[in-house]
Amino acid sequence: MSPLERHCQLLLRAYPAGYREIRGEEIIGTLLDATPPERSWPRPRDIGGLVVGGLRARAALNRQLGTGANLRTALLAGTAAYLAYTAAGVVGFYVRAELLYGRHYLQRVSVDWPELIASALILVTVLLAWLSRRRIVVLAGALPAGAAACIAGTWHPYGLGDTVVPLVSLAALVALSHNRELPSRRWLMPIGLIALVPVVLNIEPQVGLYVFETLQLTVAAAAIVWAVIDARPAVAVSVFVLGLWLPIAVDNLVQGMVPVYIWPYLVITTAIAVPAVWLLRRQSAHAGRPTRA
Amino acid sequence: MREPTYFVLASLLDGPLHGYAIIKRAEQMSGGRVRLATGTLYTALDRLTDEGYVHLVSEETVAGRIRRSYGLTDRGSAALRAEAQRMAEAARLVTDKAVAHGTGRLGRKARTA
Numbered sequence: 453m454s455p456l457e458r459h460c461q462l463l464l465r466a467y468p469a470g471y472r473e474i475r476g477e478e479i480i481g482t483l484l485d486a487t488p489p490e491r492s493w494p495r496p497r498d499i500g501g502l503v504v505g506g507l508r509a510r511a512a513l514n515r516q517l518g519t520g521a522n523l524r525t526a527l528l529a530g531t532a533a534y535l536a537y538t539a540a541g542v543v544g545f546y547v548r549a550e551l552l553y554g555r556h557y558l559q560r561v562s563v564d565w566p567e568l569i570a571s572a573l574i575l576v577t578v579l580l581a582w583l584s585r586r587r588i589v590v591l592a593g594a595l596p597a598g599a600a601a602c603i604a605g606t607w608h609p610y611g612l613g614d615t616v617v618p619l620v621s622l623a624a625l626v627a628l629s630h631n632r633e634l635p636s637r638r639w640l641m642p643i644g645l646i647a648l649v650p651v652v653l654n655i656e657p658q659v660g661l662y663v664f665e666t667l668q669l670t671v672a673a674a675a676i677v678w679a680v681i682d683a684r685p686a687v688a689v690s691v692f693v694l695g696l697w698l699p700i701a702v703d704n705l706v707q708g709m710v711p712v713y714i715w716p717y718l719v720i721t722t723a724i725a726v727p728a729v730w731l732l733r734r735q736s737a738h739a740g741r742p743t744r745a
Numbered sequence: 746m747r748e749p750t751y752f753v754l755a756s757l758l759d760g761p762l763h764g765y766a767i768i769k770r771a772e773q774m775s776g777g778r779v780r781l782a783t784g785t786l787y788t789a790l791d792r793l794t795d796e797g798y799v800h801l802v803s804e805e806t807v808a809g810r811i812r813r814s815y816g817l818t819d820r821g822s823a824a825l826r827a828e829a830q831r832m833a834e835a836a837r838l839v840t841d842k843a844v845a846h847g848t849g850r851l852g853r854k855a856r857t858a
Binding site for chain 2: 477483485486494501502505508
């Protein structure tokens with residue numbers, strides 16, 4: 453394979469996999485014809501055209517679904533990311549301890565079994581929401597997870613938010629699961645990465661929260677930029693951030709306090725969510741959308 | 746209709762062409778003004794196929810790669826003719842006025858004649 457052909461294939465990755473499968477060979481053939489043989493990269497005009505064309509093809513994927521279906525996927529992703537993040541923090545702590553300190557660590561320390569079981573069941577429910585087409589299956593996962601979370605959680609005004617918000621999120625997960633539309637499994641990778649953050653923080657505590665905050669900001673920035681192509685990750689990020697700060701707000705409100713600490717985060721969340729939903733609406737399929745030749 | 750789209754359709758007037766041939770033909774027909782990038786061409790072909798202006802005519806394997814040829818549909822041909830007529834009418838609007846007011850190259854020619 454010539455360097456030119458290799459570079460063409462690299463550039464072609466701007467297109468979605470399904471598109472590459474159908475058109476990839478044809479586009480590469482045309483690029484090889486259009487590029488002078490002495491060049492190892494296509495002409496700048498062709499490079500720009502491929503990147504823009506690829507991003508347009510990716511944006512066009514959203515247009516196969518209506519606003520409701522796209523919004524449902526985005527909300528599902530945000531809720532799943534929040535639940536996975538909180539549950540993985542608990543599960544990750546014990547798994548890490550078992551791996552680092554020996555097989556019988558769990559016998560030596562005081563294990564909060566209800567919390568551990570609730571977190572494991574929440575993770576299973578998140579997976580079910582992504583892998584099963586049937587809402588009843590997600591419900592079957594959410595009911596024991598919710599019951600375990602009720603037993604494990606605190607019902608005291610201090611910490612009530614940490615019990616209520618995951619329960620509401622589990623209910624949302626069931627409500628957002630749709631019998632006909634199965635969200636793409638590609639979403640599982642970013643959700644898995646987000647869930648890994650607390651596990652990594654457990655293993656390397658000296659890394660500190662700066663890493664987490666940097667990661668949060670990077671993910672949010674990438675989602676905002678990507679919103680031009682696909683606004684669903686930006687909506688999901690807003691839901692995730694909201695989920696992280698909502699328990700504090702619930703606690704504050706229950707105690708009769710104004711949750712002043714969360715206002716900046718709510719403002720940021722709203723500032724991302726409102727334009728993202730507006731963009732998503734424009735990117736989604738509409739009956740009778742005018743087309744331009 | 747945007748200019749690149751117009752020339753993609755116009756390049757198919759004489760018969761079906763494959764991707765690279767469309768690029769060359771469009772450039773030639775536009776006097777070098779329209780130089781389509783490969784990605785732009787396939788985005789346009791996808792859209793024009795969806796809208797029923799262009800269709801896949803043949804598929805062959807050249808040097809181990811698929812090469813597809815595209816042709817103009819009746820709908821595409823009608824849209825191209827309608828666009829050409831619209832542009833001709835728009836051009837006539839200006840050239841006729843230029844003659845009537847005796848301005849511009851055409852006007853000066855009309856006055857001297």
